[in-house]
Amino acid sequence: MTELLSLKGLTKAYPGVVANDDVTLSIGKGEVHALLGENGAGKSTLVKMIYGLVKPDSGEMTFDGEVFLPPEPRAARAAGVGMVFQHFSLFDALSVAENIALGMEDAPKMNTLSERISEVSDTYGLPLSPDRIVGDLSAGERQRVEIIRCLLQAPRLLIMDEPTSVLTPQEVDILFETLRKLRGEGTSILYISHKLEEIRALCDAATILRLGKVVGTCIPRDTTARDMAEMMVGKVLTTPKRSGVSLGEVVLELDGLSLPSPSAFGMPLRDVSFALQKGEILGIGGVAGNGQDELLAALSGEMRAPAGMLRFKGQSIGGDGPVRRRQMGVLAAPEERLGHAAAPDMSLTENAMLTGAVREGLEQNGFLNWPAARGFAQTIIEAFDVRTPGPANAARSLSGGNLQKFVIGREVLQRPEVLVVNQPTWGVDASAAAAIRQALLDLAEAGAAVVVISQDLDELMEISDRFAALNEGRLSAPRPTEGLTVEQIGLMMGGAHGMEVAHV
Amino acid sequence: MVRFEKRPQPSRLFAYATPLLAVLATFFFGGLLFAALGKDPVVSIVTIFWEPLFGEFSFFYRPQLLIKGAPLVLIAIGLSLGFKAGIWNIGAEGQYIMGALVGAGVGLAFYPTESVLIFPLMVLAGALGGMLWAMIPALLKVRFGTNEILVSLMLVYVAEQFLASMSLGLLKNPEGFGFPGSRNLQQYPSAHNAEIIAGSGMHCGVVAALIAVIFAYVLFARHKLGFAIRVTGEAPRAARFSGVNPSRLVVFCLGASGMLAGLAGLFEVSGPAGQVTIDFNVGYGFTAIIVAFLGRLNPIGIVLAGLLMALTYIGGDIAQSQLQLPAAAIQVFQGMLLFFLLAFDLFTNYRLRFGRSEVA
């Protein structure tokens, strides 16, 4: 196989951290190459260098035999590199065609472009209407916009950053069909992921990064997922354990909870019902943007609900705000750490005060007891092994995993009767993720009822007793986790969104 | 290539150093401005900043510092409540006018009755006038989501027209020989905001400003309402998650700042200004915005910034009479101060890096 892209000794340092240290890898023409590593291993920095968003400190790249150092993404695109981002690259208020035009150097006139979009979407089995506003699309459809944007440029190398994290299992299959078709046409693909089974199913070769260094390469088909995981993490992982506890009486009941969408591109909740027992963990899956944030807001009290739709121990709590719910023992931890669960520029002490004021007695008659809050922050730091110099440090100075441990710890230590968490391990390194899952299991074992909203299906299968999925703001009926097949889960998640017309 | 890099956490050093750096830079560029106007820069700056404090006639100017500083501090404390929470009341000038009009109106209604109750009643009316005027943007924002910046600012122009109408009409001095303007409250003992110690500049407004400063200090340091304000400004979603009711906060912040601006207006019109005239307001409501930022929205900082800004007013007057420095030059000088403050504030959250160029 002839070589398309080769990296030699690429190094990129940021203050206090070497993001990429002497990275060498090579991708052949028509090869699907996996870049595997944990969050923070340096995958993003590496692809940003290839795509011209970041300049390497040292090392060299060659593309198709020529020295390659794109000063900006434009140059990378012109050379034949396309990239499908995980986040931040679509414009909600603009149409599909406009979004695609923005990613092209020599965008044709809008009607010509619309025709070409329809052509490409037919060829690769990616149905998409050029006139729709992107903000109204599902996560899978948004990804199609990005992919078509790249394909219109006829790229020779396609970079895909965690493409399946927003897809249902059925949608993943369709995506893989498309990628195999591209490979067949000679396009190389750099596929970034931490999902090992996917890589084994799709990729021809893999390079594994840890802490910015290449720690190994392998042929995924011939390597077990466990071996790859240990190369990626660098130590043997312990899977969380739980002892089969018996469930108690029902503490939280949702009875046809329906709420309008809080914002233009939000999702209304439609007739969501479930009953949660003491000691139970309910896992709620679903593709991002199907009502997860809204469900958390409705449970935390940020969004009020009409009387009767939401009951805690038989008492209607829909009209109560977050403070009243905390007093009763209904606690929550939202997905977005910086800016929602915690205030980035404030100290950990202040962030401990943020939700701990009522249950931890940090406030008397409206006056705040700061020494007590500092003590509470210190307790969280110690109990959850949060790596930080101390509670006076700002929340934004913590790494994602450490801040997440702080946020989850802050709620867990307040002895909740009901705890609702959204994406508890998103963007968190494996050991922190394991610690957080164990804490949730322990909490349930101690008698609390826990709702875990997550897009990580493996996580939900691992820790929850029952599973339900959100789709377009509707919740499927919860089913016991044991014995659920991937197909069943996919159907609960709504199958393949908007794929009715697809024939691949 | 120079670039800025976000600090892991805000720098304490720069949080305190920024205002000082801004003042120094303003001295420098202000000096250049004065030089461009054909004045000796050093003499100009000495005249503005030294003369009132330590010059020959400082015994006369020092009390002025309190008289001019008090309304600035009073208004700026109120503004800082909202600014910290991202609620922008920039119509303090209008609330100041309405406080003065309502308060003076109550006083004048009793003329010529003498009673110790009249002045307290005026103070209440002044506070209420300013507060109600600020309630307009507050309630419109809460009820309809209307932008409070534009509404509060529009209401300044409305208040100015109302002031003109009042001083030419309802409140006009019947014995004023047809001149516009109300009776002089300095000559109506029950309604006069007299100096507590004659010649000290210490009138009720100064006391009120001090109380407001202490109140604000305690609010931010120890009370949950102050914490709610700070969190709302830093991270509005986190504030809502913690249980802060944004609507109530808008009403509180705008109401409190309107009340303090109204009080400042009342103390001014019943004391140093003396009467309601078309142009008794001299823009304290706008200058207080500079004071609030220069004081870094911190109560103690606002006291220092208020005194500094009062100094530029007094020194500016002296420079105007002694050096023929135009009054507008002082206004430019004050504006510059705010510019430099905002620019230097970068260093609180970012640090400068010299190094290889970086595309990202």
Next chain:
Amino acid sequence: MDLSAINPILLVAALMSAATPILLAATGELVVERAGVLNLGVEGMMIIGAICGFAIAVETGSPTIGFVAAAVGGALLSLLFAFLTQITLANQVASGLALTLFGLGLSALLGQGYVGIKPPRMPDINFGPLADIPVLGPILFSHDPILYVGLLIVAVVWAVLKFTRVGLVLRAVGENHDAAHALGYKVVRIRTLAIMFGGACAGMGGAYISLIRVPQWTEGMTAGVGWIALALVVFASWKPWRVLLGAYLFGGITQLQLNLQGAGVAIPVEYLAMSPYVITIVVLVILSADKSAAPGSLGRTFHASS
């Protein structure tokens, strides 16, 4: 009171002139906000434009050069705002207020020698026989060139935003600056240019007041027009043609209240003079329900961190 003194045809012709300063300033601000920047310094840029235009027109004897100077002056002042918000990443609300306070002071300083002077007059365009058409003639063909320039700018801004790539990129930057950056667009550069365009438009709007509407120089003569222009952008849901509509509405109100003052209506002058501001508030309340058209990144600070 003599309402018959108000001639509807002349009123319409005059409201177009009264609307032009607001129209220019609001169209400029619309471009700035579509790029995701909230510049509250419109009032400051207008008053600087008013004095720059006035002073240069008086010195050169040419109102045209005056208008060019006003545009340059407004753009230069807006560069200060661009520096604060794009380079030193200062809060846009505070920086805009600073710009207004500074502009008011600086204009007073610059204008010291120009109080009480009459500027050179800008002649109306001679449309020949067209101006003699009844009704349409006085309304459409009897104005100064800047008024038509204002209309042209609205049309150009509309067309550029809707049909061109430059417009698409500008909207993209305003909608989501992180995504635009990831695609390789120069967010800071594009925004700085938009801010300067806004400054130039505001400057011309200010000069229209001092050179054509009034025409003389007095301190603080813009009297809140810049703020009304800001309100107008919200009112117009960030759409150029609705800015035109809104500007003519406000121009009409301003002109009507002036005419009513002239006609000696029994309402006190002060209350008539309040009306444009009160109506601005009322309109803001009525239209505040629809915020969905606001650019996604409006008012947010952009820092490219990798």
